[in-house]
Amino acid sequence: MKKIVVGSLLLLLVAGVGIPFVNGLAMEKIVKKSFANLNSMYADTGSGVSIEILRYDRHFSSTEIEWDIKLGPLKAIYGVDEITFVDRAEHGYTGIISKTSLEKNKWFTDFVSTKLAGKNPLDISTEYKLSGEIKSTITLAAFSLPVDGEVVAIKPGKAIFTWEEASKNFYSDTSWQGFSVADKMAVDGISVSSNLEKISTYLWDGTLSYGLKKGQINGDANEQLQLVDFKGDYSLDIDKEENTVSVVATFGFDALQTGLEKIDNGFVRLGVINMDAQGFEEFIKLYTEMANTVLNDFAAAGDDPAKMKTILRNQVSRTQFQMLTAYERLLKTGLEFQISDLHAKMPEGEVKGDVAVGLNKDMTFAQFIPLLQQPELLPEIFSLNSEIVLPADLVGDNPVFLSPMYPGMQTGLFVKNGDTLTHKAETRDAKLYLNGQEVQFH
DSSP states (O other): OOHHHHHHHHHHHHHHHHHHHHHHHHHHHHHHHHHHHHHHHHHHOOOOOEEEEEEEEEEESEEEEEEEEEEEEGGGHHHHHHEEEEEEEESSSSOEEEEEEOTOOOOHHHHHHHHHHOOOEEEEEEEEEEEEEEEEEEOOOEEEEEEEEEEEEEOOEEEEEEEEEEEEOOOEEEEEEEEETHHHHEEEEEEEEEEESSSSSSEEEEEEEEEEEEEEEEESSOOOOEEEEEEEEEEEEEEEETTTEEEEEEEEEEEEEEEEEEEEEEEEEEEEEEEEHHHHHHHHHHHHHHHHHHHHHHOOOOOOOOHHHHHHHHHHHHHHHHHHHHTTTTOOOEEEEEEEEEEEEEEEEEEEEEEEEEEEEOHHHHHHHHGGGOOOHHHHHHEEEEEEEHHHHTTTHHHHHHSSTTTTTTSSSSSTTTTTTEEEEETTTTTEETTTTEOOOO
């Protein structure tokens, strides 16, 4: 009996000692699979970006990896061809923690030594879990940077990115205290978070949220700008049963002051609802290909603004027909454009509004042409529901708002009620009603 117990203990001890080695094997599998998936995604989008493992040294309880990201056409934006990383990982008993260095990048080491007195403000660590989850944390320490005779004070920040080796789900949570330039400019409390699921190369279902506690530009009274508690989000929702995509973005703030003008409690929600999923994906693919081509040409042009302007103009000219075709594929029954929950408090009074315009049938651009001569067809093709309230002092007696713009209109776009202008329009039974009165198209 004692021999069995001792033997079992020895087996457990040997197994325990070997756990770091096994975790090292698991880490190698996770790293290589995630890199392969990322390269596949980059290749599918034609971005020209790629990841390469230059050296992979796995030992019993530690691993050192040297790898780089080749930026391809993104060089035109970042100014470097590639970024090299050195990961030094310790194999633990429950997972692996790796520290990442940028020591192989001369542009970075020169920047730290000459601009930051040799103090590297970046700390990058990555945790590899046996489940296949990868979690990277980037911490930014505070530092000061001289720029054009001014001192830019960079405040601390932290970014956390989490994804799986299959690269199907991606999460991020970033917070940065901001920066300031003497008493001229200050940005405080930046935050960005995301929760995304990959549906295809070009479609990611999920949300992106961002915020700013305060942004301020100081100057003369007429040049001051202040934005307080700005928040926004973007969501893309895919209905697999209906094969549609809906994109909604919101923007809101507590206060916005430009010069002597101030707006309080501003908010708006913008949405493009029920787009054909295949048409939307083809549109994103075409747009991505166009952007990649422009970036490649920009990289070849160097820093010549005139060449870049010519490249952009030529690219738009070459692809405008394709873009129009892509837009046309979205003109399906049920497509709707929304401006909702618009509100803001201005010095003249409060602004409120909701507008929704939808398509009642599949259309092509050519089918819109007869509407110029047959406006009575508009309520058959489009659905409309809109309500807007404006303070009268905001527009004065502008006839564009208050006078009929079309012979069949009984009122202007707005009617005046005391200190406010109100607008209401809707389609019912293939007829258009404006401010309670039917618009006569004949």
